[in-house]
Amino acid sequence: MNLIMFGPPGAGKGTQADLLQKKYGYAKLSTGDMLRAAVAAGTEVGLKAKAVMASGGLVSDDIMIALIRDRIAQPDCRGGFILDGFPRTLTQAEELDNMLAEEEIRLDRVIQLKVDDAKLVERITGRFSCKKCGAGYHDSFKPTRAAGVCDECGAGDFVRREDDKAETVTSRLDAYNRQTAPLLPYYASRGVLVAVDGMAEIDEVTRQIDRVVGEVEKFAKNG
Numbered sequence: 001m002n003l004i005m006f007g008p009p010g011a012g013k014g015t016q017a018d019l020l021q022k023k024y025g026y027a028k029l030s031t032g033d034m035l036r037a038a039v040a041a042g043t044e045v046g047l048k049a050k051a052v053m054a055s056g057g058l059v060s061d062d063i064m065i066a067l068i069r070d071r072i073a074q075p076d077c078r079g080g081f082i083l084d085g086f087p088r089t090l091t092q093a094e095e096l097d098n099m100l101a102e103e104e105i106r107l108d109r110v111i112q113l114k115v116d117d118a119k120l121v122e123r124i125t126g127r128f129s130c131k132k133c134g135a136g137y138h139d140s141f142k143p144t145r146a147a148g149v150c151d152e153c154g155a156g157d158f159v160r161r162e163d164d165k166a167e168t169v170t171s172r173l174d175a176y177n178r179q180t181a182p183l184l185p186y187y188a189s190r191g192v193l194v195a196v197d198g199m200a201e202i203d204e205v206t207r208q209i210d211r212v213v214g215e216v217e218k219f220a221k222n223g
């Protein structure tokens with residue numbers, strides 16, 4: 001199963017991609033995570049991306065396409081992948097189509113997490129993650145089970161993203177609405193776009209996505 005998780009900042013793309021990865025073993029290809037790792041490691045890509053990410057804008061298509069081209073050709077992607085945060089421009093979407101055609105890989109579904117923009121700031125500014133294992137949480141919507149202890153690895157250090165300040169979130173939302181939302185008709189016209197209610201509780205969103213995955217699998221089996 002090859003999926004794209006699609007939606008604005010804070011829609012729940014990463015949360016749902018993590019759950020799908022755990023449940024089905026698909027490779028998770030998160031461009032935001034890749035860029036944050038590059039910034040932390042101080043690589044050439046990281047140095048170029050740092051200021052752009054801090055401003056809430058989009059990193060150049062050339063950099064992003066090269067990152068995904070390398071990653072998607074790796075063997076673990078053959079068992080299925082979930083793209084989280086890519087593509088974000090029409091050029092990225094067209095290049096993705098070319099890459100998939102070259103590798104003879106089919107894109108099964110683009111899952112659009114439909115959300116109310118007004119609620120996203122609260123989601124994003126309340127987000128934090130475990131410094132050691134990266135597990136994601138939210139102050140109100142997904143707190144750790146025991147205060148100050150990661151559910152996944154038991155560590156006690158947490159971090160917040162630099163671009164999660166309220167003022168940067170507005171620029172990120174603006175970039176989404178201007179450059180990324182126009183991809184929705186692109187995928188709708190290919191018959192792969194499915195919308196789920198991203199405002200529902202996390203478990204309910206997962207159930208809706210599970211239903212989409214189940215239907216695609218059933219259709220593939222009955223051929």
Ligand code: AP5
Pocket residue numbers: 007008009010011012013014015016031032033035052053054056057058059060064084085086087088092123124126127128136137138139141142163172198199200201202205
């Ligand atoms: P990226 O890391 O992709 O950030 P984003 O798209 O802004 O999305 P987020 O990670 O903020 O949100 P999410 O949808 O993953 O939500 P989450 O599941 O965490 O990109 C960062 C930057 O990198 C970009 O701004 C850009 O500069 C650059 N970049 C990356 N890819 C690029 C590309 N292809 N081209 C160019 N530049 C690129 O959920 C948010 C919070 O809400 C969490 O705390 C979670 O616990 C909670 N939550 C999740 N679901 C629910 C729910 N259903 N109900 C209640 N709370 C929920």
Ligand code: MG
Pocket residue numbers: 013014015032
């Ligand atoms: Mg994310």
